[in-house]
Amino acid sequence: MTRPTGTLLGLSGLVAGLFLASLLVGPAGLGLGESLRALLTGQGEAVVLVMREIRLPRALLGVLVGAVLGLSGAAMQGFLRNPLAEPGLIGVSATAALGAVLALQTGLAAAFALALPLAALAGAAVSVLLILGLAGPRGGALALILAGIAISALAGAGTSLVLNLSSNPFAVMEIVYWMMGSLADRSMLHVWLGAPFMLAGMAVMLTLGRDLDALTLGEDAAQAMGVRLGRLRWRLILGTALAVGASVAVAGAVGFVGLVVPHVLRPLVGAMPSRLLPAAALGGAAMVLAADVAVRLVAPDQDLKLGVLTALVGAPFFLHLIWQMRRVEA
């Protein structure tokens, strides 16, 4: 067994374990055997409801959202050949949140359920286009990050403005949810709403591996090997917009997963993007599941936001990366 295959197997095991933990941790304090029996056989009224309608959607969304974020981070880093690319940092999540909030507050989402993921997807697509336009495929780390900061700030301000102007007094309190993300009290409706888009987006991104491998040799070499850069770019935009848009629509913007996961896994699978993509999807799922189990253990009745934990891990990591890049550039 090669090392990358071993890593993938190990990560799959980790995701399965954390998925189980996510199903078993919760304020109701159900017994282990009791809850699994209820989940699988549907026996025991209230326990079945807790397991199938409350914890199962939460765990499923944890896997999907995490996989989306890890995978899109790896794909963007591969395409831009820039270690700082990540949906949260470059403003894709923030614009997706703005799209989602607009759909909710205009009443569009109430009239037509799919409007929520579609609007978030449109928001995500706009920012990916902007980023690729502003930073360019050969853009340096600085241009990328500055463009990301500007887009994030603008989208964040737009989100706050829309929520502040809402006639609903609760909307204002949800600014932090859209910026930090949470999986609390989601239902299977959210899974059905988000999963098709997230799966489709991930399917698109997973096909990028071979082209991204070629791109590691440089654009000229890649083109000589038959990679059509224009098409690659559109597939990346489509994949990230679909996946990140839908994930933000149902879970808010969770940051740093797409930054941390590919970096941690790259030494384990080697530098080939084609190997990194599936590993990053699994790693992202593991990270979000772990964070979501942790928020329930740290503050069971408080709905601590997921993004708080991922930023606590991710931001120091980000600083470390900047430090490393500075040394390389110096």
Next chain:
Amino acid sequence: MWAFVRSFDPKLIVAAAWWAMAGPALAEGPARVVSINLCTDQLAMLLADPGQLLSVTHLASDPLSSSMVDQAQAYPVNRGQAEQVFLLRPDLVLAGSYSALGTVDLLRRLGVEVVQVPPVTSLSEVSAQIRAVGAALGQAARAEAMAQAFEADLATLAVPGPKATAAFYHPNGYTTGDGTLADEVLDLTGFSNVGADAGVTGGGILPLERLVVAGPQVIVTSTPYPGASRSEEILQHPALAAIGAAQGARTDADWVCGTPYLVRAVRRMAELRARLAAAP
């Protein structure tokens, strides 16, 4: 009312003299009353003489908070800011005990008499509060009659016998537990409060999982606000619908304050309890 003469601002003394002339200070009560709290708005509208109450808050015209939206239209609106209230030259300001503390402080320093009314946490406090606001307004007799009618109404609505289980479930999974007015309403109308049994004192979060496991017979939700919010989405959660609790009841403006309108809320809960008892 002359307390402010202690301050040495000559403008204030002039203002005081002006007030003394302007307000034909009645022996029985203040002539110019301003309310800057939703609950005192309603009590004052019910108890004051015509012309005695000058202004109520904007909340009194909000149908989700106030039981007296129509009556409130007759009064100029204030937003509880000291500047605005002071310019109305009140000789009594009615305020809540926790809201707008800065405003209350400032008004008192400017020499305005402020009576603060705490939020009610039990049914017995309601009649006490009606009497207290009545006394402050110089309308003690009217308040006494209102308090007695309120107590008599409550007595007719009490539901004795075995308790049914009920829970309040509001946006973000917020519930009202032990030691609240809402809890006493449940108790009076033949319900035991699942939130209180789960250990929530005052207001607090009851995780959806624990509500589902407790499986109350009745879930009392709140009237949704216009516009969308993720906080209110929990009230549409499939698990909530699936526990099969009667969800006819919603808290509304009548639940917010300790006014005689609370009787309407109590009556709706008593009727719900009767339907529950009649159902097989």
